[in-house]
Amino acid sequence: MTQLTELGVAAIRDGVAAGSFTAVEVAEAFNVNVAAASALNAFIVATPEKAIEAAKATDARRAKGEALGLMGGVPIGMKDLFATKGVQTTAASHILEHFVPEYESTVSQNLWDAGAGMLGKLNLDQFAMGSSNETSYFGNVISPWRRKDGGNAALAPGGSSGGSSTAVSARLAPAATGTDTGGSIRQPAAFTGISGIKPTYGRCSRWGIVAFASSLDQAGPMARDVRDCAIMLEAMAGFDPKDATSLDMAVPHWEAGLNPDMKGKRVGVPREYRMDGMDADVAASWDQGIAWLEDAGAEIVEVSLPHTKYALPAYYIIAPAEASSNLARYDGVRYGLRDLPDGAGLQDMYAATRAAGFGAEVKRRILIGTYVLSAGFYDAYYTQAQKVRTLISRDFAQAFEQCDVILAPTAPTAAFGLGEKSDDPLAMYLNDVFAVPASLAGLPAMSVPAGLNREGLPLGLQIIGRPFDEQGVLNAGLALEVRAGFVARPEKWW
Numbered sequence: 001m002t003q004l005t006e007l008g009v010a011a012i013r014d015g016v017a018a019g020s021f022t023a024v025e026v027a028e029a030f031n032v033n034v035a036a037a038s039a040l041n042a043f044i045v046a047t048p049e050k051a052i053e054a055a056k057a058t059d060a061r062r063a064k065g066e067a068l069g070l071m072g073g074v075p076i077g078m079k080d081l082f083a084t085k086g087v088q089t090t091a092a093s094h095i096l097e098h099f100v101p102e103y104e105s106t107v108s109q110n111l112w113d114a115g116a117g118m119l120g121k122l123n124l125d126q127f128a129m130g131s132s133n134e135t136s137y138f139g140n141v142i143s144p145w146r147r148k149d150g151g152n153a154a155l156a157p158g159g160s161s162g163g164s165s166t167a168v169s170a171r172l173a174p175a176a177t178g179t180d181t182g183g184s185i186r187q188p189a190a191f192t193g194i195s196g197i198k199p200t201y202g203r204c205s206r207w208g209i210v211a212f213a214s215s216l217d218q219a220g221p222m223a224r225d226v227r228d229c230a231i232m233l234e235a236m237a238g239f240d241p242k243d244a245t246s247l248d249m250a251v252p253h254w255e256a257g258l259n260p261d262m263k264g265k266r267v268g269v270p271r272e273y274r275m276d277g278m279d280a281d282v283a284a285s286w287d288q289g290i291a292w293l294e295d296a297g298a299e300i301v302e303v304s305l306p307h308t309k310y311a312l313p314a315y316y317i318i319a320p321a322e323a324s325s326n327l328a329r330y331d332g333v334r335y336g337l338r339d340l341p342d343g344a345g346l347q348d349m350y351a352a353t354r355a356a357g358f359g360a361e362v363k364r365r366i367l368i369g370t371y372v373l374s375a376g377f378y379d380a381y382y383t384q385a386q387k388v389r390t391l392i393s394r395d396f397a398q399a400f401e402q403c404d405v406i407l408a409p410t411a412p413t414a415a416f417g418l419g420e421k422s423d424d425p426l427a428m429y430l431n432d433v434f435a436v437p438a439s440l441a442g443l444p445a446m447s448v449p450a451g452l453n454r455e456g457l458p459l460g461l462q463i464i465g466r467p468f469d470e471q472g473v474l475n476a477g478l479a480l481e482v483r484a485g486f487v488a489r490p491e492k493w494w
């Protein structure tokens with residue numbers, strides 16, 4: 001029998017349903033891989049007993065002839081930004097260390113209801129702020145990938161969902177949840193040779209997800225292939241009255257609708273994404289992607305997204321502004337850490353708790369956000385950024401009059417080394433240049449692996465779709481996937 005940890009979501013679900021193996025056997029196999037991979041630091045806490053408990057329930061349902069659910073028997077990793085009842089939820093921050101929620105996030109509950117089980121809580125950038133997983137209080141995740149001929153230099157798994165990308169890529173989990181505020185599903189997926197989709201803003205409930213920038217935050221799946229993403233997204237999505245921005249729309253049957261035939265579809269290639277000095281391998285992979293979609297029957301059209309160059313600065317005003325407001329709640333009174341110096345008053349306690357509890361990047365964002373929202377600067381920065389956001393949405397709306405989906409690189413480079421960018425926040429922020437426009441416009445966007453660069457590291461291609469057209473995005477992703485035939489994987493060293 002194939003090793004169970006080699007199987008993805010669909011294969012596990014179908015195999016359990018067919019009786020080829022039990023859900024408990026699957027959970028046990030992944031628990032072993034998780035326990036043996038501490039060198040990767042992908043998990044903040046492992047919950048092998050939770051995975052077994054869910055698997056036993058699935059096996060019992062099967063024995064009674066009951067339906068097993070969309071994710072029946074599939075153990076997954078849960079980004080530690082989702083509140084999980086009775087299990088520590090930290091957002092990778094000291095300020096939430098030992099915080100054990102009394103409630104379950106809607107998305108994680110949807111997954112458990114669909115038959116999934118939890119292998120553990122995955123590491124991430126602190127409060128999901130970062131592109132390399134280096135801002136975690138619990139230490140950075142190390143990518144399972146290494147450069148060909150690059151010695152053993154440790155590489156970034158991408159961020160903020162770096163624990164998720166590493167767990168899936170290293171076969172510690174068949175799939176994992178991610179969240180994407182400005183690329184945090186797509187960029188780590190691209191860095192580790194896996195697939196991930198951020199759905200339309202509002203598809204997945206934000207209820208119970210630790211808030212970073214509420215007008216941008218969206219949950220989505222990270223998995224080995226497009227089909228697995230479609231299945232898991234179907235389980236995660238749905239209207240939730242507890243989230244005021246939740247979409248009151250039926251969840252389509254994305255898996256059943258998968259179709260790699262692009263005949264009659266127009267694929268837009270945005271002129272402004274072809275930047276001066278673009279990495280040659282990234283440019284070549286993009287050209288290859290264009291050729292693949294043409295081969296799939298699509299017509300290729302050039303489109304213009306003229307405000308692209310303002311997307312990154314607008315994002316790095318709006319996201320910190322919202323974060324500074326959202327993070328005001330961590331005051332040492334209601335959650336997690338409390339630092340109460342001798343003889344301190346209330347204000348001193350707030351200050352001491354926040355000084356000790358937040359990491360440097362989180363503090364930087366709170367300072368930027370507080371500044372751009374302050375009375376004297378609000379119009380110059382925040383209002384201006386909101387106007388730019390509207391222009392970016394309008395760019396996309398106009399482009400989608402000429403095309404059905406847009407194809408672009410996911411990130412401007414392959415994975416970089418740990419420490420290479422962490423001293424230079426601007427260099428780090430630049431890595432998000434292709435990811436943030438779709439976030440600002442609330443559009444569905446996916447990354448699929450497209451090949452390896454000359455250093456032997458994965459590159460991702462990004463598909464951006466119209467609002468609510470996850471199906472179009474998944475289908476174009478599938479058309480790329482069948483042509484890319486991506487089977488490369490990291491050599492096991494951990």
Ligand code: GLN
Nearest residue numbers: 128129130181182183184
């Ligand atoms: N890298 C981006 C940031 O640091 C995006 C993070 C995210 O999507 N959560 O804000």
